Amino acid sequence: MILEMNNIKKSFGELDVLKDISLYVDKGEVVSIIGPSGSGKSTLLRCATFLETIDSGEIKYMDRAAAWTDESGAAAYLPPAELRKVKSCYGLVFQQFNLFPHYSVMKNLVDAPVSVQRRDRGEAAEEAKALLIKMGLADKADAYPCQLSGGQQQRVAIARALAMNPEILFFDEPTSALDPELTGEVLKVIRQLADENMTMVIVTHEMAFARAVSDRVIFMDGGVIVEQGDPESVLGDPAEDRTKQFLRNYQR
Amino acid sequence: MTFWTICAQLLQGLGSSLMIFVLTLLFSLPLGLLVCLGRMSKAAPLRGVMRFFISILRGTPLMLQLLVVCYAPYYVFGCRLTTDWRFMAIIIGFVVNYAAYFAEIFRAGIESIPAGQREAAEVLGYTRNQTFRKIILPQMVKRVVPPVTNEVITLVKDTSLAFVLAYSEMFTVAKQIAAAQTNVAPLFVAGLFYFIFNGVVAWGMERIEKGLAYYS
Numbered sequence: 001m002i003l004e005m006n007n008i009k010k011s012f013g014e015l016d017v018l019k020d021i022s023l024y025v026d027k028g029e030v031v032s033i034i035g036p037s038g039s040g041k042s043t044l045l046r047c048a049t050f051l052e053t054i055d056s057g058e059i060k061y062m063d064r065a066a067a068w069t070d071e072s073g074a075a076a077y078l079p080p081a082e083l084r085k086v087k088s089c090y091g092l093v094f095q096q097f098n099l100f101p102h103y104s105v106m107k108n109l110v111d112a113p114v115s116v117q118r119r120d121r122g123e124a125a126e127e128a129k130a131l132l133i134k135m136g137l138a139d140k141a142d143a144y145p146c147q148l149s150g151g152q153q154q155r156v157a158i159a160r161a162l163a164m165n166p167e168i169l170f171f172d173e174p175t176s177a178l179d180p181e182l183t184g185e186v187l188k189v190i191r192q193l194a195d196e197n198m199t200m201v202i203v204t205h206e207m208a209f210a211r212a213v214s215d216r217v218i219f220m221d222g223g224v225i226v227e228q229g230d231p232e233s234v235l236g237d238p239a240e241d242r243t244k245q246f247l248r249n250y251q252r
Numbered sequence: 253m254t255f256w257t258i259c260a261q262l263l264q265g266l267g268s269s270l271m272i273f274v275l276t277l278l279f280s281l282p283l284g285l286l287v288c289l290g291r292m293s294k295a296a297p298l299r300g301v302m303r304f305f306i307s308i309l310r311g312t313p314l315m316l317q318l319l320v321v322c323y324a325p326y327y328v329f330g331c332r333l334t335t336d337w338r339f340m341a342i343i344i345g346f347v348v349n350y351a352a353y354f355a356e357i358f359r360a361g362i363e364s365i366p367a368g369q370r371e372a373a374e375v376l377g378y379t380r381n382q383t384f385r386k387i388i389l390p391q392m393v394k395r396v397v398p399p400v401t402n403e404v405i406t407l408v409k410d411t412s413l414a415f416v417l418a419y420s421e422m423f424t425v426a427k428q429i430a431a432a433q434t435n436v437a438p439l440f441v442a443g444l445f446y447f448i449f450n451g452v453v454a455w456g457m458e459r460i461e462k463g464l465a466y467y468s
Contacts, residue, residue: 051371080379087377098368101467102390111386112376146468164376 008057032210035220091161151182265425284354309352
């Protein structure tokens with residue numbers, strides 16, 4: 001098991017955003033999470049990537065606990081240095097790309113492997129070049145993010161995450177900031193990664209894409225997992241009324 | 253006294269003003285960054301102290317601060333006031349005052365950087381230190397150049413306040429000549445020199461701004 005989240009609870013003040021959620025991701029699995037805005041999808045990803053701290057529950061990467069609930073009932077995390085090691089298991093692609101604007105495309109890809117993972121600069125640069133070719137951005141190595149289109153920036157962001165050689169890649173609405181024309185080029189890259197058996201968790205509003213690319217689809221609403229299963233059943237023939245209603249509204 | 257000897261004397265005064273200017277910038281920019289980090293620290297007491305320190309320095313006249321720095325050792329410890337100490341007091345007073353202003357400019361710069369930058373660095377496993385040094389600081393520098401330029405230009409003119417500690421900076425010299433000659437021309441010449449000085453400063457800062465324009 002690459003990722004295991006057990007009984008995750010998270011609230012912002014009075015608002016319970018995640019109500020006892022459990023999520024498992026196996027090696028090579030592509031899991032899509034769909035659901036209305038405010039259903040807790042993004043918060044779940046942010047908890048999995050330690051951008052938010054959980055209130056209680058357990059998070060395991062590669063069968064090793066990174067966060068757990070201690071005797072007092074509060075969440076405990078590994079110390080920062082240990083947690084940084086766990087962080088090299090995963091990568092996160094943001095809705096807003098969040099590339100480093102003062103670094104060239106190449107430096108965006110090479111800096112973290114060199115200064116965080118202490119890898120050899122030459123080797124990291126070779127790998128970064130190969131990733132850029134794969135993303136169809138071989139000629140953009142020396143460009144700065146502001147010189148690229150949104151679709152190109154997002155592909156660089158995917159390459160930056162892949163440069164860390166993660167076991168699992170999270171996508172937080174990777175195409176929501178893009179116009180329809182640019183959406184296609186990003187989805188194509190993600191599909192290509194799925195074909196290579198990259199383990200991925202994708203929060204998305206692209207239903208057709210989720211259906212085509214996922215091994216499993218999770219429908220979330222109101223901080224709980226309402227329904228999950230293979231894409232054909234969840235998206236084609238949902239069992240729950242709430243899922244049906246959501247998909248009906250979506251098709252309009 | 254000819255026009256040229258007046259100019260020569262003013263230029264000598266300008267050298268003294270320049271000394272305050274250079275030393276103040278040299279020390280107040282790094283000190284400002286430290287104060288800014290304290291002001292944004294997680295430790296509430298440190299944050300409170302810095303906030304208080306900044307409010308005092310921004311809320312009272314620089315001239316008064318110079319007097320306090322210069323005469324406090326005499327009143328508190330009974331130290332003798334030497335010429336060297338007067339100059340030191342001027343530099344300390346200017347540095348501390350400008351550090352307070354720079355700290356607030358730096359804080360605004362850091363807070364204007366989107367949260368996503370810090371988050372992206374965090375997910376990639378950068379330490380807090382690396383995130384600040386490699387991701388936040390360079391972007392902050394670019395954002396603060398225009399407001400820092402404002403402060404630097406103000407500093408050029410503020411050097412004239414050193415007169416309260418009997419330091420012969422350019423404006424003090426200009427007033428002395430004007431009084432002795434009963435002629436206001438030296439004051440205008442000094443004004444022209446300040447203007448040229450600031451023209452050079454503005455040009456330099458614009459170069460820095462352009463140098464950082466390779467990304468947006």
